[in-house]
Amino acid sequence: MRSYQINKIMKTLFLSLAASVLLLSCDKEPIGPTGPDPLGPGDYLSFADFRALYPGSGEYLIPTGTKRIRGQVISNNTNEANGVYRLQDESGSGIYLYTVIGSPVYPMGTVLDINATGGGKLLLYNGDLELMSVPQANITQVSGTINITPRVATVADIITNKNTWASSLVKINNVTSISQASSNSTGVTYNVTDATGTLSMFVRTASGITVNTSGTSVTGYVSIYNTTTQIGIRTAADIQ
Structure with a gap:
């Protein structure tokens, strides 16, 4: 058999084999995640x-x-x-x-x-x-976390922006007093005061939070109760 005939036969066999592999590959599931891409x-x-x-x-x-x-x-x-x-x-x-x-x-x-x-x-x-x-x-x-930094603000700032800042974190520095205002069967309401004004802070008994009334800074989220602007703390560490 001449060499060019052998080469022709080998080429035909190679192409047939390549086509078979391609068909088998296309019939398989893709490798990796098959669901939608995660949202950013x-x-x-x-x-x-x-x-x-x-x-x-x-x-x-x-x-x-x-x-x-x-x-x-x-x-x-x-x-x-x-x-x-x-x-x-x-x-x-x-x-x-x-x-x-x-x-x-x-x-x-x-x-x-x-x-x-x-x-x-x-x-x-x-x-x-x-x-x-x-x-x-x-x-x-x-999964994951969101990097959230409390907004540093005065009491007056918080009251002015309560509708925009509601349910977001703030930090009040230079607090001049934290005093008990009232209590009921659910918890205790405190007044948090700085040089610009006073906010209410309600702490539920069920939270087990001990309020440091000597603290000079308070971190918490803004809330609104009718016409009253409030700050809600999460742990005792929110008062420093």
């Missing part, structure tokens, strides 16, 4: 933009197609009413989340991915903007 911060609606959806009064049903939101729990569930959480995201804004009955407890530091459509609505509850009625299945704990 830019894929979510910021809390600042989410809060801006609220028209100012009544109940506002979150429209279908609204982007998901994502934030970190900055509150201590033992120092809040059952089902109430405060979350903050990278925008510096916060959300007051009231979960449905039967929802799990979300510890401080947990990052939540929330699809607020399908029943979620915004409303003013005692003057504080609240997200409620989100189906339990639409709230998912996700």
